[in-house]
Amino acid sequence: MTLPARILLPLLAFLALVFVACDGGEPEAPSTPTGTGTPESRVDDEPGRDASPAATAVAEPTEPAPATPTSTATGTTSAMPTSTPAATAQATEPAPASPTSTATETATAAPAPTPTPTPTPALAESAPASPTATLPGEAVPVTGALREMLDDVAIARGLDPPTDLRVRTFAAEEVVEVYTGRFSEEQREALEAGGALYQLLGYVEPGETLWDVTVSTAAHVAGFYSFGDRTLWVASEEEGVDFEGLSAEERHTLAHEMVHAIQDYHFNLRESGRGASTIDARLAWTSVVEGDAVLHTTAWEARFALDAGGAVPVGHLLALANRRQPAELPPAILRAFIFPYVTGPVAVQAIIDREGAEAANALFADPPPGTSAIIQSDLLGGDWRPEADIARLLPASAIADSLGPEWTEVESGVLGQFHLMNYLLGDRLGYPWPAQGYADRRYTDAEVRVQRAGEGWRGDYYRIFERGEDQVLIAVVRFETTLDSSQFGVAHRASLAGGQVAADSTYTLVTRDDGYVVARIAPVGRTVFFAIGTSAEVARAALAPLVEG
Numbered sequence: 001m002t003l004p005a006r007i008l009l010p011l012l013a014f015l016a017l018v019f020v021a022c023d024g025g026e027p028e029a030p031s032t033p034t035g036t037g038t039p040e041s042r043v044d045d046e047p048g049r050d051a052s053p054a055a056t057a058v059a060e061p062t063e064p065a066p067a068t069p070t071s072t073a074t075g076t077t078s079a080m081p082t083s084t085p086a087a088t089a090q091a092t093e094p095a096p097a098s099p100t101s102t103a104t105e106t107a108t109a110a111p112a113p114t115p116t117p118t119p120t121p122a123l124a125e126s127a128p129a130s131p132t133a134t135l136p137g138e139a140v141p142v143t144g145a146l147r148e149m150l151d152d153v154a155i156a157r158g159l160d161p162p163t164d165l166r167v168r169t170f171a172a173e174e175v176v177e178v179y180t181g182r183f184s185e186e187q188r189e190a191l192e193a194g195g196a197l198y199q200l201l202g203y204v205e206p207g208e209t210l211w212d213v214t215v216s217t218a219a220h221v222a223g224f225y226s227f228g229d230r231t232l233w234v235a236s237e238e239e240g241v242d243f244e245g246l247s248a249e250e251r252h253t254l255a256h257e258m259v260h261a262i263q264d265y266h267f268n269l270r271e272s273g274r275g276a277s278t279i280d281a282r283l284a285w286t287s288v289v290e291g292d293a294v295l296h297t298t299a300w301e302a303r304f305a306l307d308a309g310g311a312v313p314v315g316h317l318l319a320l321a322n323r324r325q326p327a328e329l330p331p332a333i334l335r336a337f338i339f340p341y342v343t344g345p346v347a348v349q350a351i352i353d354r355e356g357a358e359a360a361n362a363l364f365a366d367p368p369p370g371t372s373a374i375i376q377s378d379l380l381g382g383d384w385r386p387e388a389d390i391a392r393l394l395p396a397s398a399i400a401d402s403l404g405p406e407w408t409e410v411e412s413g414v415l416g417q418f419h420l421m422n423y424l425l426g427d428r429l430g431y432p433w434p435a436q437g438y439a440d441r442r443y444t445d446a447e448v449r450v451q452r453a454g455e456g457w458r459g460d461y462y463r464i465f466e467r468g469e470d471q472v473l474i475a476v477v478r479f480e481t482t483l484d485s486s487q488f489g490v491a492h493r494a495s496l497a498g499g500q501v502a503a504d505s506t507y508t509l510v511t512r513d514d515g516y517v518v519a520r521i522a523p524v525g526r527t528v529f530f531a532i533g534t535s536a537e538v539a540r541a542a543l544a545p546l547v548e549g
Contacts, residue, residue, distance in 0.1 A: 136178050137170035137233065145243040149251075153258040156300035158357060162265035166229070169236040176218040178233065182226055183214075196411060196464050197279075200473040200516060200532045201423045203332040225257040227264045232257055255300050259293040267364035276367055280416025283339065285367040287374045291344025292360060294436070295352075331429055332422050339418060342435040343374055349436075350377035371418035372457060375433055386414070387459035393476045393527065394463050398545035403465055403472070403538065411464040420477065421454040424491045446494070453491035456484025456526075465542070472533035472542045478526060485523040492520060492530065502536065506547055509536045519543050 142150065142165055154161035170178045183191070191211035198204045223234040234241055234254075246254065263269060269289065276282040352360050359381050370386050373379040391412070400407050415423075421432060425446065431438075432447035432454075443451070456479040464473050479485040496518055499510040508520045519531040519539035529546050533539035 135168060135229065135231065136174070136181065137168040140167040140169055140234075140241060142167055146241055149243070149255065150258055150261075152304040153255050153296075153300045154262055156303055157259055157262050157296045159262055159266050162230070162261050164230055164265070165261050166231040167234065167241070168231055169234050169241065172235045175235055176215065179218045179224065180215060182228065196466070196471055197462075197473065198333075200464070200471060201332070201419070202426055202512065202514060202516070203330060203336070203422075206514060206516075223254070223257070225260045225264075227260070227269045230261070230264060232261060252297060252301065256293050256297040259296050259300075260289070263289060263292065263364065267361070269364075272364045272367065278370075278414040278416070279419065280370040280414045281367070283336075283416065283418055284369065284371045284374050287340040287344035287371070288348060288363045288367055289344075290340035291346070291348035291374075292363075294341055294345040295348055331427055332425070335422050335425070335431060336419075338431075339371075339374075339433065342431075342438075343433045345436045346434045346439075347374045347377040347380050351380050355381060370414070371416045375417055375454070377434070387478050390459045390476060390478055391461040393529075393546075394461055394474055395545060396463060399463065399474060399542055400465065402541045402544045403467070404541070407465045407467045407470075409463055410466045412462060415460050415462055415475065417454045417457040420457065420460065420488075421450050424450045424453055424488075424495045426495050449487075449491045449494060453488040456480040456487070458526075470534045470538055472531055472538045474531045474542045474546075475529070476546075477528045479528070480526065482523070482526050485526045485528050488528050489520075489523055492528075507540055507543070509539065511536070521547060 140146070146167065150161045150165065180188075188211060191214055192209050194210040195204065195208050199206050199208065223232070225232045236242065243251075260269070273282070273285050273289075276285040348360050348363075351363070363381065368374060368380055369384070372386070373384060396409050396412075400409065418433070425432065428446050430444055430447045430450075432443065432450045435441075458478045458480050460475060460477040462473055462475040464471065466472075477485075477488065479488065493508075496510040496512070499512050499518070502509045502511075506521060510518045510520070512518065516532055516534060517536045517539045519533070519536070519542070521529055521543060529543060531539040531542040533542060
């Protein structure tokens with residue numbers, strides 16, 4: 001699938017959100033494509049506790065991860081999609097229906113998404129810079145046209161503009177150095193190590209890392225907002241910011257980043273995201289942050305912009321997007337990146353319509369516990385929680401003993417409804433989640449199958465073990481009913497169609513095109529177990545204690 005290069009921007013955004021949730025990149029759990037997000041890491045045997053490396057994660061981007069591979073769905077930079085699910089949907093999909101609801105009392109109907117979604121990477125945040133800290137680039141006074149635009153965006157958002165926002169410009173050729181320089185050494189090391197989860201799920205090729213994605217896409221960044229130091233960074237060859245020279249799309253994305261600065265000023269994004277300790281919770285949090293920004297950027301355009309742009313903005317870490325040569329992005333990564341930008345707005349709009357703007361503001365202090373609350377927006381803002389203690393169904397010691405000597409648990413956590421559905425859709429085009437501007441669209445058979453597989457999700461847990469080059473992921477998923485678990489089985493089998501199949505009375509083993517082997521067993525009531533490993537022997541050994549137990 002070929003998409004405009006600006007779609008790469010969300011990769012970075014998704015990566016950024018991961019670190020935001022991880023206390024600015026301090027070792028914790030990982031947007032991706034997300035997003036988002038980066039996987040949670042754990043090496044202890046205590047069930048139900050996620051411990052993750054510094055780089056775990058969206059989104060946007062922005063996952064992301066988005067905890068993700070070179071082209072994954074996680075991250076700590078928030079980049080926004082310039083297109084929407086149409087890019088991932090089937091070619092026969094009808095034109096999107098125009099939305100009828102508004103983001104706030106000042107907003108008008110959001111434009112229907114264009115057929116090319118942009119991902120949302122999350123950006124790694126450094127510790128907040130002190131007023132005397134030395135930063136690259138040139139400081140720009142927040143005065144004149146810049147101040148006027150910030151004030152207008154704040155009016156559209158319904159909150160006061162920040163008094164401490166800093167704006168700095170840098171030369172376009174310095175973008176890689178400036179952007180990657182916002183990552184700490186610990187964050188970089190975590191990104192270099194990240195990728196196992198998304199490799200095993202089939203999002204990226206074996207051996208790809210999150211740092212590879214970050215560096216390769218940094219050249220496409222024209223600006224970003226970093227809440228680590230509350231600074232809006234803009235690439236510019238001139239002194240200051242040339243507002244007259246900005247296109248409608250560039251103004252749109254700059255306004256989007258200003259919304260993030262306003263969010264940060266009022267709700268402290270670093271603290272807000274800190275409680276999101278799994279990739280599922282982080283992607284849900286990213287969806288609130290980006291969904292709110294998308295809705296209120298649209299409100300600003302409707303009220304103040306003379307020339308409203310129809311593209312979806314770039315996101316919390318990126319402000320302006322350069323138009324470069326097209327690049328290939330796997331569908332699973334693209335979906336993870338765009339999720340916060342096209343499904344997040346649907347969820348945030350739903351709670352505004354239902355309970356008002358203050359209820360949406362409250363989500364920053366009490367973020368949703370998982371993506372189910374974004375996908376099924378009636379759960380948002382309530383007391384819904386995933387089932388607890390599911391980790392106990394994957395006894396780490398027994399699995400390690402079954403795998404054999406030298407196998408070590410390197411990561412664990414919760415995938416969540418979004419990532420399970422995304423995994424089931426695999427390389428197929430499509431977008432089975434609610435999307436801004438697509439409320440009345442017709443879904444394909446594959447999308448409907450994946451929707452049914454995710455509907456009854458009540459919780460899950462995964463563990464990843466490694467020994468040298470060998471890897472295996474073991475997952476358990478709990479559903480509301482046995483019908484739900486059987487529907488997951490139907491979708492899982494369909495997702496593996498075309499692979500080499502070997503089956504016996506207990507296991508079905510399917511070798512994918514990338515060489516990984518998926519091991520499936522029959523559902524146990526409303527509970528599903530599966531494993532993905534570097535060989536059939538490894539995948540079987542990982543499931544053996546669960547079969548025998």
